Amino acid sequence: MYMFDKVLERLGALGYCYSEEKDKALIEEEMGLGEAYILSACNLGFIPKVLEGIYIDIVCGRFLEKRLLDGGLGQEELSGIVESITEGDVTVRYESGKELSEYEKAEKLIRSLTDRENELTANRRFRW
Numbered sequence: 001m002y003m004f005d006k007v008l009e010r011l012g013a014l015g016y017c018y019s020e021e022k023d024k025a026l027i028e029e030e031m032g033l034g035e036a037y038i039l040s041a042c043n044l045g046f047i048p049k050v051l052e053g054i055y056i057d058i059v060c061g062r063f064l065e066k067r068l069l070d071g072g073l074g075q076e077e078l079s080g081i082v083e084s085i086t087e088g089d090v091t092v093r094y095e096s097g098k099e100l101s102e103y104e105k106a107e108k109l110i111r112s113l114t115d116r117e118n119e120l121t122a123n124r125r126f127r128w
Contacts, residue, residue: 003031003052003055003056004027004028004031006052006056007027007031007056007059007060007063008027010056010057010060011060011063011064014060014064014109016064023063023067026063026066026067027059027063030059030062030063030066031059033062034055034058034059034062035047035055037058038051038054038055038058038120041120041124042120042123042124042125043124043125043126043127044123044125048123050123051119051120051123054116054119054120057113057114057116058113058114058116060113061109061110061111061112061113061114062114064106064109064110064113065110065114068103068106068107068110073106
């Protein structure tokens with residue numbers, strides 16, 4: 001349950017209010033899919049410590065994307081999600097001249113969480 005708690009912590013930091021009743025099953029499903037995706041992409045047998053943060057971001061991004069697509073992210077959940085985020089080397093900013101809708105902001109956040117191919121490529125193992 002360690003990683004589940006880390007996913008919930010990250011979702012909370014992004015402004016999402018977790019509801020065990022409606023979110024737990026989807027988060028667990030995305031955790032399994034995210035793990036399979038990383039293990040397959042990197043040809044690994046387990047997720048190493050260096051990829052745990054990326055795993056958590058991918059799970060959160062995919063979860064938020066599904067909640068957004070099924071209409072489960074209402075205006076009140078989107079409003080707290082992001083205006084600007086800087087974490088490590090990743091920065092999410094929005095054009096100051098263009099006003100983005102809450103939906104567009106959520107899409108940009110989701111893309112920043114799930115588009116992690118460079119980090120995965122750096123941790124890829126050769127297949128023989």
